[in-house]
Amino acid sequence: MTLPAAKVDVIAPNLKKRVSGVTSTIMRLVPLQARQIAIAATGPAIPPGIPQIPLRDLVTMPRSGPSGRRVWHARRNNEMLAGLALKYLLGKRLALVFTSASQREHTGFTRWLIRQMDEVVATSTRSASYLQRPATVIYHGIDTETFAPPTDRAALRARLGLPEGRLIGCYGRVRAQKGVDVFVDAMISTLPDHEGAHGIVMGGITDQHKDFVAAQKAKVAQAGLTARIHFLPEVTPLDMPLWFQALDLYIAPQRWEGFGLTPLESMACGVPVIATRVGAFEELILPDVTGRLVTPGDIAEMTAEIAAALAAPDRVAHWASACRPHVLDHFRIEGEADKLIALYRRLLAR
Secondary structure, three states, rough: EEEEHHHHHHHEEEEOOOOOOHHHHHHHHHHHOOOOOOEEEEEEOOOOOEOOOOOOOHOOOOOOOOOOOOOEEEOOOHHHHHHHHHHHHOOOOOOEEEEOOOOOOOOOHHHHHHHOOOOOOOOOOHHHHOOOOOEEEEHHHOOOOOOOOOOOOOHHHHHHOOOOEEEEEEOOOOOOHOOOOHHHHHHHHHHOOEEEEEEEEOOOOOHHHHHHHHHHHHHHHHOOOOOOOEEEEEOOHHHHHHHHHOEEEEEEEOOOOOOOOOOHHHHHOOOOOOEEOOOOHHHOOEEEEEEEEEEOOOOHHHHHHHHHHHHHHHHHHHHHHHHHHHHHHHHHHHHHHHHHHHHHHHHHHH
């Protein structure tokens, strides 16, 4: 859906070809925000259904937007740099916004870029603490209509070819950073004492991580658990809600994370979460209400928490009942979109 640049008030650049979490955020938000404000994405690989303007039109677009100036909402260093070039080299009237999910010390160059922004958004209070300047905290939200509890979990599992019993999932890119080995080791220790329970590892595997994945599968085979710890191929984003709906418990064992949407997606489907204290997880999960939090990389602690959950199904059911209301109250994508639009309108009105 190509729009004329002259009619756009807000530009959301996605200057990266490979799909990432940032890309997914932009593709989810822009169509929703476009119902309330003249916004368009731009970049080298924007899907056809997303409101967008071609990259080449940035150079020739009118200096001012329909509201006098435009908002340029960057989420990466190269996008901040591009906004500065448009503003100061080409004379475009832009208000520059940057969203940061990073939870580490920024380089000197990144800090300089951030200082040039008119407004900064952080996706969590922890991310905000690294910015060295005031920031507005706006949490990511999810589509709670798509991510919702199933009407018939048993029928869904049969359709997906999944076994009966208690299913414990770990989804996302399969690599050490994501803590998949912690999940596998915890499952190897836990499953022999809990007949009928299964673990599911599912996600994308890049060439550089194939040896890591092979090592995890070898551990499972050596433990004689190949039939109970399942390594499944990545599915499309459209199918992901089904795989959360099929679970009894979700594990987010990351060693590092920027924000991390999977716990929200799981809880929206009524599935409680055991997660590490990384990313925004401490701000998403209510301990002993919607799940538990553990130390990243601590296999013994993760094992103990999973074993305790499997030994107390009533407690897990209680967590499950609290999960979706918690997400509906605090983490709907409509809330994220509305807060960003309010920020855009303040900038446009200046």
